[in-house]
Amino acid sequence: MRPFWRSKADDYTIIAGCGRLGANLANRLSEEGLGVIIIDLTADAFRKLSPSYSGLTLVGDATYINVLCEAGIERASAVVTVTNYDNTNILVAQIAKKMFGIEHVIARLYDPEREFVYRDFKIDTISPAVLSMKEIDKLMHPNEPSKEEVRQ
Amino acid sequence: MKSRIFIIGGFNKTKFLAHSLIKKGYSVTAINDDNDKCIALAEIDRLEVFHGDGSKPFVLEDAGIQGADMAIALSDKDADNLVICELSKKRFKVKRTVAMISDPKKIDFFYSMGIDSVVCSVTTIASYIEQQAFMDEITTLIPIGENNIKVSQVHILDGAPAVGKKLKDLNLPKEVIVGCVQRGDRSLIPRGDTRVLAGDVLVLISSDDHETVAVLELTGR
Numbered sequence A: 001m002r003p004f005w006r007s008k009a010d011d012y013t014i015i016a017g018c019g020r021l022g023a024n025l026a027n028r029l030s031e032e033g034l035g036v037i038i039i040d041l042t043a044d045a046f047r048k049l050s051p052s053y054s055g056l057t058l059v060g061d062a063t064y065i066n067v068l069c070e071a072g073i074e075r076a077s078a079v080v081t082v083t084n085y086d087n088t089n090i091l092v093a094q095i096a097k098k099m100f101g102i103e104h105v106i107a108r109l110y111d112p113e114r115e116f117v118y119r120d121f122k123i124d125t126i127s128p129a130v131l132s133m134k135e136i137d138k139l140m141h142p143n144e145p146s147k148e149e150v151r152q
Numbered sequence B: 001m002k003s004r005i006f007i008i009g010g011f012n013k014t015k016f017l018a019h020s021l022i023k024k025g026y027s028v029t030a031i032n033d034d035n036d037k038c039i040a041l042a043e044i045d046r047l048e049v050f051h052g053d054g055s056k057p058f059v060l061e062d063a064g065i066q067g068a069d070m071a072i073a074l075s076d077k078d079a080d081n082l083v084i085c086e087l088s089k090k091r092f093k094v095k096r097t098v099a100m101i102s103d104p105k106k107i108d109f110f111y112s113m114g115i116d117s118v119v120c121s122v123t124t125i126a127s128y129i130e131q132q133a134f135m136d137e138i139t140t141l142i143p144i145g146e147n148n149i150k151v152s153q154v155h156i157l158d159g160a161p162a163v164g165k166k167l168k169d170l171n172l173p174k175e176v177i178v179g180c181v182q183r184g185d186r187s188l189i190p191r192g193d194t195r196v197l198a199g200d201v202l203v204l205i206s207s208d209d210h211e212t213v214a215v216l217e218l219t220g221r
Helices: A020-029 A041-050 A067-070 A085-101 A114-119 A126-141 A147-151 B012-023 B035-041 B057-062 B076-092 B105-112 B122-134 B208-219
Strands: A012-016 A036-042 A056-057 A077-081 A103-110 A123-126 B004-008 B029-034 B048-051 B070-073 B096-101 B116-120 B138-144 B149-156 B179-185 B186-189 B199-206
Touching: A012 A020, A012 A085, A020 A036, A020 A041, A036 A041, A036 B208, A041 A056, A041 A123, A067 A085, A085 A103, A085 B105, A103 B186, A114 B057, A123 B029, B004 B012, B004 B057, B012 B029, B012 B035, B029 B035, B029 B057, B035 B048, B048 B057, B057 B076, B076 B096, B076 B105, B096 B105, B105 B116, B116 B122, B149 B208, B199 B208
Parallel strands: A012 A036, A012 A077, A036 A056, A077 A103, A103 A123, B004 B029, B004 B070, B029 B048, B070 B096, B096 B116
Antiparallel strands: B138 B149, B149 B199, B179 B186, B179 B199
16 A cells, blocks of 8 residues: 555654554554554554554553654644544544644544535545445446546 | 532532522532442432532432533542533433543643633632732632733722722723722712712723722722
8 A cells, every 4th residue: 555645754644543444553663664554442442453563652641732742743744544433533623734734634434424524624535334345335336437437 | 490500529619519509599410439428418408419429420320310401520630520511412312511630731622622611719718818918908709811801899998099089080000990889788889089988889891901900999908
C-alpha cells in the first residue's frame, strides 16, 4: 500500500483506535518506515500490533486535546480515526481539521447517515457498510459495470 | 405556540431541568437511550419522553426535533454532545443548541463548530466547590465576561476589621466598587460615609485580581 500523503518528507500519522483496522494500518505504515503513533483507551489493545511494529503507542482518550497534543498532533501530516464509536471519530476528526488544520483527515463511520456532518469540513470518510455493499454488488454482477462506473 | 425544547441524554440533570422548564411553560421532550431511565423520566408530568440514541439522525427526526427552538445535549460523552448539536443545528434547523462538555480545553473548539452555548461541567462544579469550601463568607454571584469581572457577596462577621469603619476610610483598591449594602431586610446604596456594621452583606463589583485584596481588607481573611 502506498499512502497518498507519502510524498512529504516528515510523514507522521496519528491513528486513533487500535482495533483490527487501526492496528493493521499502523503495522503497514510502520513497515514502510513511516512515522506513526497509535492511540487507544487501553494498553491491551496494542497486542494487535505486530511484534515488528516500530511506531509509537499512547494510552489515552483521543477526544482530549492534551492527549492529542502529547501525540504530537501539531506536526502530524495525517490523522486517521478508526475507533468503534462514530461520534468519537467525528469529534477527533473535527478537532484535527478545525483546531490543528491537519491536511489529511480520514474517519471511519459505521452509520453513513452521519456523513453529512463532514461534508463542509473536507474530512474523508469511509463507511464499511457502503464499501461492503459495493463489493457484494460487484460479486453478484461480475459482468456489469458498477453504478459508479456507469455514472462516470 | 409554546417554545419546544429537547433535552438529549443525561438523567439527573435532565430531570431537574425538565421540571423547571415545564414549570416555566415550555414544551419539553427528553431523549434517552436507556430504557429504565426513560421510564423514570416518564413519571414527570407533561414531559414527553423518547427512547433512542440521540446522536442518530433518525431518532431525532422521529422525536420531532425539526425546527425546534432549543436542543440541550447532556450526555457524559463530549463526542456525543457535539454530534447531537451539529445534527440538530445543521440537519434539523434547531434555533439554539447547548452542549455540556467535560474537557475544558474543548470549549473554544465547540463554539467554533457553531454550538451556541457550551457549559463545562467540570470547571463550573470545581470552581463552585472551591468557593463553598474555602470562602465561607464570600459567594460569587455572577462572573462576567472572561472571568475578569465578578459580582460577589461578602458577609461581614462580628470582629472583622471593617466593622464600625466608614467606607471612605477603608483601604479598598480603586478597582473595587461596593455596589450595595444589605442590612437586615433593607438594602442601602452606600456612600463614602456609610458605616459597615457586623452582619452586613456587601455586594462587591471587582476584577478578579483585586477581589482577594478587598476581601482581606473587609474581613481580615
